[in-house]
Amino acid sequence: MASLGVAMTGIRERRAVFGEAADAYEAARPGYPSDLVDDVLAHARAGDAPVLEVGAGTGKASVAFAGRGLALTCLEPDARMAAVLTRACAPYPGTAVVVTGFEQWQPPAERFGLLFSAQAWHWVDPASRWTLAFDALRPGGTIALFWNRFSVDDTALRSALTAAHSRHDAAELAPNTLGDPEPAVADPAPAWPLTDLLADTRYRDAETRRYPARHTFTRDRYLDLLASISAYRMLPESWRVPLFADIARTVDDRGGSFELEVETHLYLARTSDQP
Template sequence: MQDLKQTLQNECYGKDLEQRKHWYSPAAKAYQQVRPRYPKDLVERVIDLAQLSSNSTLLEVGCGPAIATPAFAVLGCRMVCVEPNPDFYHLARQTCEPYPNVELQNCSFEEWELEPQRFDAVLAASSFHWIPPEIGYPKAAAALRPDGHLILLWNKELQPRYELYQQLLTVYQTYAPSLNRSYEDSTTQVAILDELGQMAFESGHFKDVVSEHMEVEVTYSVDQYLMLLNTYSPHLKLETEQKQKLFEGLRQVLEQNGDTIELSYVSAFHIARPI
């Protein structure tokens, strides 16, 4: 647990608020295009467990370019979505045009003016780890009605097959050794997500944490996969010249293996009730 908390401290909520507001701006459109959506069966399970309906009121924390938002907005429920990044905010506005019940606010959750016990659910899709836990959990709990639910959705990083990973690793060792990370098989990804769910319980503001996950397989083109990599924080922070050399090397290896790449990842949710 300590290792995960330290990683989050260094990579996410350790950044100051202004950094976090603009972190994804260079890759905002790529993020919208190639980040995976959340599996329909997983979302339906969440809606069922949290007893969401057209009469519900949801607060989405860090909606990004609205990757998960439409899956809930289609219910016809009222949604207030806060997003600090201005580029994501504008993309989310375009995505949510068909949903008049969705209200978007260009601000961080930290800056958002608390509306106590107003919401049936607080939703965060791969975003809650960006908020300092001493702020995020108590504020989310305070925004919920007594019978409400905190909903944390997660998509872990997409992984190529292990043989291809080993080939790509030699490129990373040459051009970006700081990005070398152990291969995350599905068991590893589930363990990491379990730790994230445990953090909600350990906050002291939530109880009855329920979690489920599923393994997902997708196929990307080489261009799509490289675009996807550029939306992950470790690649985003690389200097331009270093990134160019790295991506040229990665492309060469990928194209030697064909036009498409088979990828897998774990998608999951945690649902909890306020104490």
């Protein structure tokens, strides 16, 4: 069997594989806490200013913000993901879906009061993303970036699922949903979004917040979750199918469902007041 690193490289670009599993993504991925939406909107104080979402996917975050009556523009580069997104946002007439990447998009003259990105900012070009965001936001506008982090606190189940990955030479993928079994250090270094924001003089008042939750995952929902993660999608089918079958048996052997810890990490900042 080829090495995992070799299997995850090739013709397909990793950030472009999500559309292959758009339905699984929509079915399995958890949404975002209403408290997070409240906090982002309170921080933005955007009023009637338009709002921009970068990398909207199937609309997991889009609908939560669109439901607050915002004038929302959603950018999504994958047409297959955007088709699901468009259906999800159909009840919200103030929402527009644009099938494009942030790097290729031509912003309107009116700047945005809030830019948010859920589970997607790491896919935007590192060399230009902070400039693109700054140019899209009005002075004092808010940028809000957030990700769901998964973990399993059931030690026996985590060990069994890690072992299933190891049997298929895919142990390094397990932390995507199982978390790090090692205890966290007392004062961890800040994650890269906060580090970048603190170092960029165009942004101020950078901070991070966390929102813990628990979600019940059946075997099938868990497999859909894995199928929606780029690292698993990059595996050849001949590798992924037996791995998923082993994982399914492992979950079935432990009752067919389990609790997944989902902690949402939010990074907030404002643009400087200078245009």
